[in-house]
Amino acid sequence: MIETPTGHHFTHIYVEEAAAPFPDTDRILRLLPQATVVPISDARALFNRRNQHFQAQKSNPKLILSVDHGPYLYRGSERVQSFGDHQVYYVAPIRNCVYNCEYCFLQGMHASGDLLVTVNNQDMMQAASSLYRDRGGYFLSISYLTDLMAFESLLPFCRRWIEFAREHPELLLEIRTKSDNVQALRDLAPVANVVLVWSLSPESVSRKHERGAASFRNRLLAARTAQQAGWRLRLCFDPVLRVPGWKDLYHDCISETFRRLNGEAVEQVSFGVFRLHGDFLDRMRKLYSQSPLLHADWQRRDHLTTYREEEIEEVRHAVQTSLYRHLDPSKITFVHG
């Protein structure tokens, strides 16, 4: 077993032929010297092949090092950014995540549970730079299809993109995380156009449904460290799960959050209920036959699987009421869709 500083195991590293000469490949191989290295010709073919079992692979995920040939930038929607109406884009330096949240939509999106890591990040940055030259500032999420901060000790993608944002001041760069690995950024000066977003859940919810992710307490401490260091900070409570006692759990979670953080300096908070698009739930149910969460009696409407309307309203009202005790309403966004 090979353990990374974040506590995750990589016993095998698949290295695409084209990825072999890149410095990031070299770095990963140096940091994980005991992993078995398997040369392959086509990383995407391996990642996308049929008849894989996402959850079986998650129990011992492999790294697949690959060269991305583009497109490097994808248009995002409100699902990517829940805080405003800038033009939204995302990049995918890594597909899949070291964590394994039970509700994660990546299970419905990717055939494989392994991590597909791009070693030619420079090409992504060139594409982002060229878009910037053409159209000026935009919103860029770099951790939409992964938790990049959790991987930072192996490849410093967050650090590189933060430096990129420093040189592109009209860009708004978002890094969203359930990690507590803020120490990885400790020597970086905060950047005015970079926003760190901690995704928070009550401790019992995170322990049960967000496997591998940092505890609520540790995420909160990491967010506080970032806030005290001067980083722009946003929070999200998403998805809110209507587990037994959910009203008290989320109320207490929000109270504890604002006991630890300076609410004045929290820029914005978004929240939303469990929801999945398209046929993701069908695929996820096949992978997770034992999950009461995924096999609950969800409502499907307009390509969205979620709670019933009155349940959504109840969550909206309860969470909003808790948030209003700490924040100006203009800072609160309910996300749905």
Ligand code: SF4
């Ligand atoms: S942290 Fe985010 S990307 Fe990672 S498994 Fe959880 S929901 Fe998915």
